[in-house]
Amino acid sequence: MVQDVIVSVLLIGGALMSLAAGIGLTRFPDLLSRMHAATKPQVLGLLLFLLALAVENGSWVLVPILVLCWIFQLLTSPVSAHMVGRAGYRTRHLQRELLTLDELDDIVAKAADEVDGRAAGDDRARTAGTAGSPAGQDDSPTAGPPDRSEA
Amino acid sequence: MSRQRIPLITELPLVIWLVLVWGALWQDFSAGTLVFGAIIAYVVVNVFYLPPVELTGRFNILWLIPFIGRFLVKLVAASAEVFWLALTRGPRLRNAVVAVELRSHSDFLVTATGHAISLIPGSLVLEVDRSTSTLYLHCLNVTSSEDAEVVRRDVLATEAWLVRIMGTRADLASLRAEEARR
Incomplete structure (x- = not known):
C-alpha cells in the first residue's frame, strides 16, 4: 500500500517533468532556451522514473543497472546540449534580441576574422540573413550581418 | 603509429568502471562475471584506447x-x-x-x-x-x-x-x- 503510494507519486512526478519539458519546448522562443527545457527536467524525470522502478521492483538486483542508466543520462545529456547549443550559436540559430548580455559574440567574431576574414564574413552574412528572415529577402552576400551593426 | 604505454595504475579507474558496468549489465556481480569482465575491460582499454584521462590524484x-x-x-x-x-x-x-x-x-x-x-x-x-x-x-x-x-x-x-x-x-x-x- 505504502509502496504503491510512493511509486505513484514518483511516476506522477516523472510524468510532470516530461510535461515541463514538453511545455518548455513549445513555449520557449529560441533553440537555446529550448535546450534548457530538454535537459534539466528530463534528467530529473528519468531519475524519478528509475526510482519508481526500484521501489516497485523491491529487490537490489535491479539497482546497479538503474544507477547506470542515470549516470549515462547525466554524462550524455550535457554533452548533447552543448553540441546542439554550440552548433546553434555558430550558425546563428538564435534570436539575438532575446539576449540581454552576450559575452561570447566578440570572441567568436574575432576568432572567425582571424581564421579567414573575408570567407568567414560572407558565410556569417549568409547564415545570419537566412536565420533572420525565413523568406530570405535580404539574402544577398553583400548585405552586412544585421546583428553586427550595433557592435 | 604506436603510442607510449600507459601505466596500469592510470588506467585502473577506467578498468574498474568498465567491470562495474559489465556486472551491472549482466545484473550479476559473482566472481566469474567480474573476472571475465576484467579480462574484457583490459582488452578494450588496450585495443580501443582513448587519450588518457588525466586524473588529479586526489579523491575526497x-x-x-x-x-x-x-x-x-x-x-x-x-x-x-x-x-x-x-x-x-x-x-x-x-x-x-x-x-x-x-x-x-x-x-x-x-x-x-x-x-x-x-x-x-x-x-x-x-x-x-x-x-x-x-x-x-x-x-x-x-x-x-x-x-x-x-x-x-x-x-x-x-x-x-x-x-x-x-x-x-x-x-x-x-x-x-x-x-x-x-
Whole structure:
C-alpha cells in the first residue's frame, strides 16, 4: 500500500517533468532556451522514473543497472546540449534580441576574422540573413550581418 | 603509429568502471562475471584506447556525499524553475550568454564543472576556451548584470566543490588561500 503510494507519486512526478519539458519546448522562443527545457527536467524525470522502478521492483538486483542508466543520462545529456547549443550559436540559430548580455559574440567574431576574414564574413552574412528572415529577402552576400551593426 | 604505454595504475579507474558496468549489465556481480569482465575491460582499454584521462590524484569521498545531496536539491530546483518559466514567461523569456573564468586549468575539472553546471544552476555550456579555462554559458531568465553575477558566483561555488572533491593539490591550495583572504 505504502509502496504503491510512493511509486505513484514518483511516476506522477516523472510524468510532470516530461510535461515541463514538453511545455518548455513549445513555449520557449529560441533553440537555446529550448535546450534548457530538454535537459534539466528530463534528467530529473528519468531519475524519478528509475526510482519508481526500484521501489516497485523491491529487490537490489535491479539497482546497479538503474544507477547506470542515470549516470549515462547525466554524462550524455550535457554533452548533447552543448553540441546542439554550440552548433546553434555558430550558425546563428538564435534570436539575438532575446539576449540581454552576450559575452561570447566578440570572441567568436574575432576568432572567425582571424581564421579567414573575408570567407568567414560572407558565410556569417549568409547564415545570419537566412536565420533572420525565413523568406530570405535580404539574402544577398553583400548585405552586412544585421546583428553586427550595433557592435 | 604506436603510442607510449600507459601505466596500469592510470588506467585502473577506467578498468574498474568498465567491470562495474559489465556486472551491472549482466545484473550479476559473482566472481566469474567480474573476472571475465576484467579480462574484457583490459582488452578494450588496450585495443580501443582513448587519450588518457588525466586524473588529479586526489579523491575526497567526504566532500562527494554532501555534493551529491546539493546536486539533487539543485537539480529539483532547476527543473522546477524551468517548469515555472515555461508556464509563466514562455515566449517573453530573456536570456544571456555569460562568460565565467574558472580557477582550475585541469581539463578534467573543467569538464566535470561543465557537466555539473549544465544541470544545476540552469545553464548551457556554449563554448569552452581551454587556454584560459573560460566557460561561455547560456542562462535562462537573466535580465541584468546582477543576475549574471549570481550565475557567475553559483558556477564558481560548484567548481569549488569539485576542486575539494577531486581537484589537484595546487588548485585546492589556491582555493584555500582565496577563502582565507575573504
